[in-house]
Amino acid sequence: MPVAWRLAFSHSGVIMQTYASFRRGSAATRLRLALYYLHRIVTSRTLRHIGHRVLVAALRVHRGAAHPPAQGARHPAAGLRAAGCLRLGPLLSRAQCDDMLRYLDDKVMVDARGSGRRFRLGEVPQEASLGDYPLETIVACPHLLQIANDPAVIGLVSDYLGFTPTIVSLGLRWSFPQAARAGTAADTVQRFHRDSEPGSTKLLIYLTDVDSDCGPHVYVEGSHRERMPMRLRPYADAEVARKYASVTSIEGEAGTGFLIDTKGIHKGAAPLRKPRLLLGIQYALLPCFLYEYAPVQCRQAGQFDRHINRLMITEEAAPAPAPAVATQTSDEPLREPTPVA
Numbered sequence: 001m002p003v004a005w006r007l008a009f010s011h012s013g014v015i016m017q018t019y020a021s022f023r024r025g026s027a028a029t030r031l032r033l034a035l036y037y038l039h040r041i042v043t044s045r046t047l048r049h050i051g052h053r054v055l056v057a058a059l060r061v062h063r064g065a066a067h068p069p070a071q072g073a074r075h076p077a078a079g080l081r082a083a084g085c086l087r088l089g090p091l092l093s094r095a096q097c098d099d100m101l102r103y104l105d106d107k108v109m110v111d112a113r114g115s116g117r118r119f120r121l122g123e124v125p126q127e128a129s130l131g132d133y134p135l136e137t138i139v140a141c142p143h144l145l146q147i148a149n150d151p152a153v154i155g156l157v158s159d160y161l162g163f164t165p166t167i168v169s170l171g172l173r174w175s176f177p178q179a180a181r182a183g184t185a186a187d188t189v190q191r192f193h194r195d196s197e198p199g200s201t202k203l204l205i206y207l208t209d210v211d212s213d214c215g216p217h218v219y220v221e222g223s224h225r226e227r228m229p230m231r232l233r234p235y236a237d238a239e240v241a242r243k244y245a246s247v248t249s250i251e252g253e254a255g256t257g258f259l260i261d262t263k264g265i266h267k268g269a270a271p272l273r274k275p276r277l278l279l280g281i282q283y284a285l286l287p288c289f290l291y292e293y294a295p296v297q298c299r300q301a302g303q304f305d306r307h308i309n310r311l312m313i314t315e316e317a318a319p320a321p322a323p324a325v326a327t328q329t330s331d332e333p334l335r336e337p338t339p340v341a
Helices: 003-010 012-024 027-041 045-059 077-083 094-104 135-139 144-148 151-161 185-189 237-243
Strands: 085-090 130-132 166-175 200-206 217-220 247-250 256-261 266-268 276-284 296-298 313-315
Touching: 077 085, 077 151, 085 247, 135 144, 135 166, 135 296, 144 166, 144 276, 151 200, 151 256, 151 276, 217 256
Parallel strands: 296 313
Antiparallel strands: 085 256, 130 166, 166 276, 200 256, 200 276, 217 247, 217 266
């Protein structure tokens, strides 16, 4: 079978889904999908790098003076460039993690990659492997926006990417010790895979203690430097073990943070003993074209850089002024206001 036909056949499901989305979607949706698949076609690292440089120059995005790179950092961006994964040590204290867990204790999460059921931490359905909190809950979580906008974090990310980034994804996810059903989205994220977003890095922070039985994050070091495949797919553990020599599993106490280049092969292992809560903050140049963003009104929005947070939060709208009430302060009859031409 000719190569072109094999390629078309292997992508037939994606092609049909994309065609259906184009037909049903609005003009904005069609444009987003076109941009998403356009960047997927470009697999060369060199061409992607050139494209990013052109976009950075065209958009006039640069490292702002308010967010300089951390000086004398223990783990410079060079380490992230070499391995694709950089351990940062404790970024949140135990007390801060406890604050966040108390806040989330009664909040509703969604089995977004499974049945779609809504539930709280004390009533996890037996079939649920993952639980994601909605953005409204996430942005109100104590300490979360502060660590996402920490100058040292922003400086390191900016130094690695070469521009002041935008937060394009903000997630709080529980992973539960139930086996993900084969073929489900939960099964996909708990198997080795790559992310497709161009020019991005993700900050991950454990909010619970994580050991080998609690779903550690696993990263294939150096895989981020490979040519990006056009077709994203999961990788079997045996395939990764056979092809790659350096696979690192990250364990740590609550508050442990690390950065990854999302182009590299990685997975969140399924917990075997206790559930794991993970905070994920993704930084990039452009929004992910598969998402429809709806920033949440936030009281703290004015404290943070607008460019960095523009897709996640917005300042609360000022309350509407109370209707004017005419009051009489003298015996003179009230007069109608003079019309304005």
